[in-house]
Amino acid sequence: MTFPFKIPQLGEGLVGARVVTLWKRTGEFVERDEPLLEIETDKAIMSLESPVAGEIEEWLVQVEDDAEIGAVVCRIRTEHAQKTAAHSPEAPEAAPEQETQPQAVAALPTHAIRNGMVSPRGRSLARDEGVSAEELELLSRENGRVALDDFQAHLRKNTEQVAPGEPFTERSLSPRQARLATHLERAWREVVPAILEIEVSWDGIEQEVKSRRAAHSTDEKPLKVTPLHVVAWAVSNSMREHPRFCSTWKSGGILREWRHVNIGFAVALEADELGVAVVSRTETLNFEQFSQATRREVASIRAGEKSHGEAQFLISDLSKAGIISAVPLVVPPATAILFIGTPYDAPVRTADDGLRWEKRARMVLTCDHRLVNGAGAASFLRTFQRLLPTISAE
CATH class of the missing domain: 3.30.559.10 (Chloramphenicol acetyltransferase-like domain)
Incomplete structure (x- = not known):
């Protein structure tokens, strides 16, 4: 039997997460309660553990992908999958995305939000760094889907210049170093x-x-x-x-x-x-x-x-x-x-x-x-x- 592993509900208002690390390769065995993947939400980096033991049959995501709450990210081949799935609560439906958008991106065109043009982590970063809706729209036009790396490159571009009268520059850490x-x-x-x-x-x-x-x-x-x-x-x-x-x-x-x-x-x-x-x-x-x-x-x-x-x-x-x-x-x-x-x-x-x-x-x-x-x-x-x-x- 195959057990579909889903991104669980991680907190009120969270609609998705970014995949940081896949701890197992396709074909490898995972123990029950063993870490399966690491994800990053707007609030924290956390490991998700497998509720079943079995062989990784297929990954449906890659590192740096964004996954919605309730989305199936991998399938685990196990004889006990059907029994475990029957006792595992389904992830609740994600709240409508427009209710959880930071104010900084509220003015974005509907297609940029609803079609996944801005990742959950990107929306949080935009809010924290004060990136305007106009800047996000420009990034969307230049890059299509706006990923975390696009934001960080944009922030580096804006902050790596020496401020007039200041003897320093500022820039974002790389994603690896930030983790x-x-x-x-x-x-x-x-x-x-x-x-x-x-x-x-x-x-x-x-x-x-x-x-x-x-x-x-x-x-x-x-x-x-x-x-x-x-x-x-x-x-x-x-x-x-x-x-x-x-x-x-x-x-x-x-x-x-x-x-x-x-x-x-x-x-x-x-x-x-x-x-x-x-x-x-x-x-x-x-x-x-x-x-x-x-x-x-x-x-x-x-x-x-x-x-x-x-x-x-x-x-x-x-x-x-x-x-x-x-x-x-x-x-x-x-x-x-x-x-x-x-x-x-x-x-x-x-x-x-x-x-x-x-x-x-x-x-x-x-x-x-x-x-x-x-x-x-x-x-x-x-x-x-x-x-x-x-x-x-x-």
């Missing part, structure tokens, strides 16, 4: 951080990289392994031994424990922007598959694609940036984030009480203290260190 800023503000307000730091053998990690390359490469198909893959693989296996790190916080003090391990990688983009590449269900992969999946997902984010999936654990790799130590910020819904610092030479005591030089690196773990206490975080790091390769004392 990140929203999530960071939420993290700062909600998360209570617990921070622990350890030092590991970077020589041991590099030795493992060489060993993995030799074991999994062929002349025709060399395996491209990096220290990040080795560290992330140890994180994945540690999470399996510490299920609290596979959990996420829900409002009302609810702990949601996931059956799968999803790891997100912070990806630096042009113009100092940041993306997150998510490798899902890592517990089902071997090291070679995990390494390939990580490279593939990172490349897709750098190519401008949207992230698919939601990570419980994030990794920020600055091992090549010259930064030895830093405190990373946990961004919900993730429960923890690991910072990988730049390696440095340090003296290490040998078995005969002598000293030798070894490359070491600091790794800093920040956890959401609402879910993970100090003892639990320390236990996770002990497991992580045990699974990381080391150089034996000589």
